């Protein structure tokens with residue numbers, strides 16, 4: 280057994296006595312050079328003795344390898360070729376279904392890349408190297424062997440079964456919005472292990488690929504054509520439950536998709552409110568530093584510390600300086616707009632204009648409230664609150680060109 284293989288080929292078997300060894304040898308002959316590969320067979324205690332057959336095959340292999348090693352030692356040559364491909368058998372007590380067998384195989388394997396295929400020669404070993412080399416070209420995507428693209432086909436199925444399978448693929452494509460995939464119900468595909476690391480698998484009925492496509496969001500998909508051939512040996516494990524299992528899986532995945540869209544929307548909304556509040560907080564902090572600057576400059580200019588200006592002149596200088604520093608701090612820190620160009624001057628003009636509008640709103644509201652009989656302190660507080668909020672919103676929208684919410 281390889282400690283860490285590059286590629287793990289997962290093959291579930293149930294009553295595949297007549298197929299499995301031919302398939303293993305077929306795959307071994309086609310595996311790409313330069314990749315260490317393990318073939319992991321998951322057998323559910325097949326009554327036809329598939330598991331026992333593989334066990335004795337593995338024992339023979341072991342005996343053959345040690346004989347070869349002994350022969351090479353006897354020849355004085357102690358270097359034995361490091362086996363670049365191994366076969367492993369995972370035995371389970373009883374039949375637990377196809378998907379759980381594949382998942383068990385993946386769990387028991389070590390490959391960085393995983394390839395899943397059936398044991399009944401419906402998935403030709405000749406297509407394995409094509410899938411692998413496509414995956415090596417883009418190691419972050421899922422590569423699907425597809426029956427439903429130009430060059431792909433199905434051999435040996437009656438017309439009715441072809442039609443049903445085509446219909447099932449169409450339902451998945453449209454129902455689960457898998458518009459970039461032509462054969463989402465293929466059982467023959469390869470992918471890097473990391474894309475399923477955070478997936479919790481729930482469909483134990485039908486196709487594993489469907490669940491990966493729905494849950495591994497945004498994963499890139501590539502398809503290569505192949506000819507699916509109906510099994511020649513052994514019996515199909517399909518039964519009447521397959522249709523209801525399929526409908527259940529599609530319904531579950533459809534609901535899953537809608538649920539995660541809703542969660543995403545909620546998360547985005549939450550993020551927007553956090554963003555809005557943090558920007559408002561920064562805007563008011565900047566406003567407070569402006570007030571402080573205004574106060575310090577006006578005081579220094581009137582008390583003779585720097586000059587002895589008339590208090591109105593000193594206050595005008597204080598206002599200009601504080602508005603300017605407010606503008607730059609808001610630009611750089613609050614709204615993170617760090618572009619400085621010829622457009623910055625008109626932007627500054629808009630900021631001054633809107634801050635003046637804010638001041639007007641404050642004066643007007645103060646006047647209305649006081650005239651309506653409210654106490655001056657309360658009126659001032661209300662007017663300042665309304666003016667500063669409108670100041671923030673107006674500048675957010677018109678000076679820094681952001682959406683009001685977010």
Ligand SMILES: Nc1nc2c(ncn2[C@@H]2O[C@H](COP(=O)(O)OP(=O)(O)OP(=O)(O)O)[C@@H](O)[C@H]2O)c(=O)[nH]1
Nearest residue numbers: 291292293321322323375376377380397398515516
């Ligand atoms: N370990 C295990 N393997 C299974 C089980 N059911 C099916 N398989 C294997 O999964 C693969 C696909 O099963 P098939 O019976 O070929 O199903 P199918 O390809 O959808 O249909 P047919 O080709 O018409 O038989 C084969 O390699 C089976 O041996 C199971 O419950 N446990």
Ligand SMILES: [Mg+2]
Nearest residue numbers: 397399401510
């Ligand atoms: Mg089959």
